[in-house]
Amino acid sequence: MRDLQHVAIIMDGNGRWANARGLPRSMGHRRGVEAVREAVRAAGELGIQYLTLFAFSSENWRRPEAEVEELMGLLKHFIRRDLAELHKEGVRVRVIGERENLSSDIRALLEEAENLTRDNQRQTLVVAFNYGARDEVARAMRRVAAKYAAGEVELEGLTAEYLDEHLDTAGIPDPDLIIRTSGELRLSNFLLWQAAYSEFVFLPCLWPDFDRKAFEEAIADYFSRDRRYGGLSREIAS
Template identity: 55%
Template structure:
């Protein structure tokens, strides 16, 4: 059985994840097209990535495109992919210079061939960096991740490489895409919505959850610092008293 430490006041989080929500509402409030909100959302990614590094966060995981986002209008999906291309072109040199390692979780190989090549190239260029890790969730769904992990373990058991009775929480976690990352400490969702939307469901089991009203394009370093302060005032009990 997995064990957890006794309840203690939360230390600074090592791993923070953010559901970036509210781009469309930000644009609508200004009578702008949705793409304007997404563009400002990319600017927020730049700000928050740098702020996370300055705050000493080891891993920042951003929910950029879910497996359900394909249901959005084709034009909006195309615009989002274009912004991803722009972000990779504009930010890659800075990520390398700032010693940030880029990771991607989710089935990003289902994206267009040129975008997959850009992502693979960015991952490769930053692979030897030793500083903070920026994880982008692309075409990601937590339920699909859990199913894939179960299928992987079932295959190993079928082949005689794994005793089914030996499967515990740690074994299952080792089959997830986040297996070599620190445990998730804090999960933030912007824009006032209060749901996980199929994001890091396994990893969030004992994470602290924080729902803020700030729309993602308005999120900045000060907002992140306040979230970290809020986290620091909580007591993490991990199911204990």
């Protein structure tokens, strides 16, 4: 889509959706997976080349053990059920986040998804899993520091662009638009570095209710704005 290459979404509200209906939180997460499928499909049809989904944050480990196990099971189910279809549709899967403390079966599934789809070019689905933006920047800084200590880069070369190349998102354009559902008005440690000039749309709907109509409304809101990147608006400049 013209001028909208990358959309990132903070998928929030599964638990509240379930609570409002007197259902266990697990049902909200399961319905949320259906919303994921719809979002991926809609993004592809709308010509959005990069779609990043905040699937599981590094802080989510603090949730009850049973809920964490449910989320891990849903991830496994999603990959096993949907990976072949994503591959068939030309979707490349890219996973960002810390992997060292993940179980071996989860790491293997994530690597399988990436390896199978790495040559696909129609669309890139970025899954932020066990992800925290501060941790991402800290890990990137450690990589850069190691290269500096090894003499691979001079002090003058330690630029913002150089650090950007060592983030989990290296090679992925910064998000043009970040959408958050559930009415919360915060980033929650998501893409802090990359969001420097992103536009934000905060939707009142809970994630399981997110559909193509809500997606298109967020995009329409985005296109109604004048992105200046620190410069003048088009009206003033003219």
